[in-house]
Amino acid sequence: MTIYTVHVPPARDRRAGRDAFRAVFVKEGFCWPGLVVAFPWLVFRRMWIVLAFYIIAGAGIIALSRQEELILVAMAVGAFVPLLLGFEGNDLRRWQLGLRGYEMMAVVEAASRAEAEIRYFSGRPEPVAKEPPPVPLLRPQPIAPSRGVVGFFPASGGAS
Structure with missing residues (x-):
């Protein structure tokens, strides 16, 4: 069995009855799209901050690979970045949803x-x-004192 976390839009964006259709289910575990097709997956999921770091890491790998003595380091980093997205992709997606205000x-x-x-x-x-049904307005009736009845007894003098 797989565990999924359910995220709903922020309260300010919810509409009555429509928030259920906008709920996001995020799987707990390894993210295969993050490993195999990271760039399109990040764009599709609108994870712009993570995408920016992915592009910066790619530029760093290219810069490292241009120097012959650092080519092995570039290859190691080039293998590490997709693995990192595979292992942490769904957690990064939860983080990105949290930044957007999803709960x-x-x-x-x-x-x-x-x-x-x-x-x-x-x-x-x-x-x-959202609105409770209207409550009918009740007008209080004045209570007129009875001269013959005292207390809880129905007849004067205490006899029933």
């Missing part, structure tokens, strides 16, 4: 993302209407 709402254990969505949405309560 982690739940942790779901499921075999697939579809099953995680089913488990998450089946356990959620129905949305509550």
